Amino acid sequence: MAEQHNEVAIREPVAEESTADAVVLEAAGLTKHFPVRKRGRQLLTQGRRSVRAVDDVDLTLRRGRVTALVGESGSGKSTVARLLAQLYPRTAGEILLHGEPVTVKGGSAFRAYCRRVQMIFQDPFASLNPVHTVRYHLTRALKIHGRAGRGAEELERALHELLTRVQLTPPERFVDKFPHELSGGQRQRVAIARALGADPEALLADEPVSMLDVSIRLGVLNLLRDLKQRLHLAILYITHDIASARYFADDTLVMYAGRMVEGGDSETVTQQPAHPYTRLLIDSAPDPDRLEPDGNAEPAPETGSGEPPSLIAPPSGCRFHPRCPVAMERCRTELPPRFEVAGPAGHWAACWLYEAAR
Ligand SMILES: Nc1ncnc2c1ncn2[C@@H]1O[C@H](COP(=O)(O)OP(=O)(O)OP(=O)(O)O)[C@@H](O)[C@H]1O
Numbered sequence: 001m002a003e004q005h006n007e008v009a010i011r012e013p014v015a016e017e018s019t020a021d022a023v024v025l026e027a028a029g030l031t032k033h034f035p036v037r038k039r040g041r042q043l044l045t046q047g048r049r050s051v052r053a054v055d056d057v058d059l060t061l062r063r064g065r066v067t068a069l070v071g072e073s074g075s076g077k078s079t080v081a082r083l084l085a086q087l088y089p090r091t092a093g094e095i096l097l098h099g100e101p102v103t104v105k106g107g108s109a110f111r112a113y114c115r116r117v118q119m120i121f122q123d124p125f126a127s128l129n130p131v132h133t134v135r136y137h138l139t140r141a142l143k144i145h146g147r148a149g150r151g152a153e154e155l156e157r158a159l160h161e162l163l164t165r166v167q168l169t170p171p172e173r174f175v176d177k178f179p180h181e182l183s184g185g186q187r188q189r190v191a192i193a194r195a196l197g198a199d200p201e202a203l204l205a206d207e208p209v210s211m212l213d214v215s216i217r218l219g220v221l222n223l224l225r226d227l228k229q230r231l232h233l234a235i236l237y238i239t240h241d242i243a244s245a246r247y248f249a250d251d252t253l254v255m256y257a258g259r260m261v262e263g264g265d266s267e268t269v270t271q272q273p274a275h276p277y278t279r280l281l282i283d284s285a286p287d288p289d290r291l292e293p294d295g296n297a298e299p300a301p302e303t304g305s306g307e308p309p310s311l312i313a314p315p316s317g318c319r320f321h322p323r324c325p326v327a328m329e330r331c332r333t334e335l336p337p338r339f340e341v342a343g344p345a346g347h348w349a350a351c352w353l354y355e356a357a358r
């Protein structure tokens with residue numbers, strides 16, 4: 001489908017179509033274990049140790065929708081994005097692009113995949129080369145993906161369109177700047193423009209605003225939302241901040257210690273969280289709606305405590321059970337599958353509390 005997009009101009013906004021919710025990218029049983037080097041006495045033991053960063057993750061990115069992936073540090077969010085971008089080989093599982101299984105091992109297949117699935121990183125300063133201008137970065141992206149047009153005039157037009165699309169206007173003011181001459185928000189916009197240079201169908205945004213000043217975060221999130229609406233991009237939005245998922249994402253997935261624990265539409269997941277871990281995440285995020293009449297925040301309810309578990313020897317059963325305030329005996333031994341939660345359709349939680357609701 002997208003292979004046919006070879007024109008220089010960036011896709012124009014198209015009217016809402018019946019395919020608006022078409023699945024673009026899917027992962028099924030996605031798993032990544034990083035081998036750990038043995039040291040000291042461990043050399044005498046048998047068997048290989050590994051960090052079980054991502055285990056059996058299913059997710060679906062749809063055209064024209066933002067899916068938030070939320071979880072605390074070390075839960076495996078970036079690893080999921082890197083697996084989807086084919087930056088790591090996976091231990092197990094499948095990735096499907098428009099229903100077709102994909103495995104790329106570099107070369108032209110990797111370039112073709114990258115054209116359709118682009119990644120945006122947390123730190124725009126690190127992802128842009130400080131010795132090159134905006135023009136260089138964007139021209140390179142356009143050329144790699146065969147979208148630089150014929151001749152200088154067409155290239156200039158394509159550059160201006162990219163900058164305009166990320167609201168860096170007038171484009172002439174930005175095109176010959178170096179990364180250090182731009183603000184953090186402007187740099188992230190250049191990184192987004194570079195990703196758009198490939199004319200992708202899916203954007204994997206790994207904490208795209210967490211390095212930015214709070215005052216400019218909203219502008220960049222609104223830009224991503226605008227791209228979703230105009231270009232019908234399927235966007236994965238990775239964040240620590242579940243409150244921003246409610247504001248910005250259509251769907252929300254919650255990850256804990258390498259596993260997905262809850263998913264559904266963002267409003268339901270954030271307003272009626274089902275999994276005890278999601279409740280803990282929400283209760284620990286400041287929320288102005290929870291302010292009491294005297295202006296003070298309500299005391300946080302008792303939600304369990306503790307540290308994230310080791311991913312080398314993760315807890316048996318439900319990985320959250322050592323921190324869970326409502327853990328039952330079976331949670332220690334049996335891994336809960338996804339159970340549907342009563343209420344709005346599509347809301348699920350991997351928690352034994354919801355077994356009866358099935
Ligand atoms: N290349 C690697 N080699 C070994 N272990 C890794 C590698 N990359 C990630 N890990 C481990 O995998 C786990 C998940 O890491 P990941 O970066 O995906 O988490 P994250 O949810 O993105 O965290 P953060 O919110 O801090 O960015 C961590 O325990 C991390 O130490």
Ligand SMILES: [Mg+2]
Nearest residue numbers: 077078079206
């Ligand atoms: Mg990360």
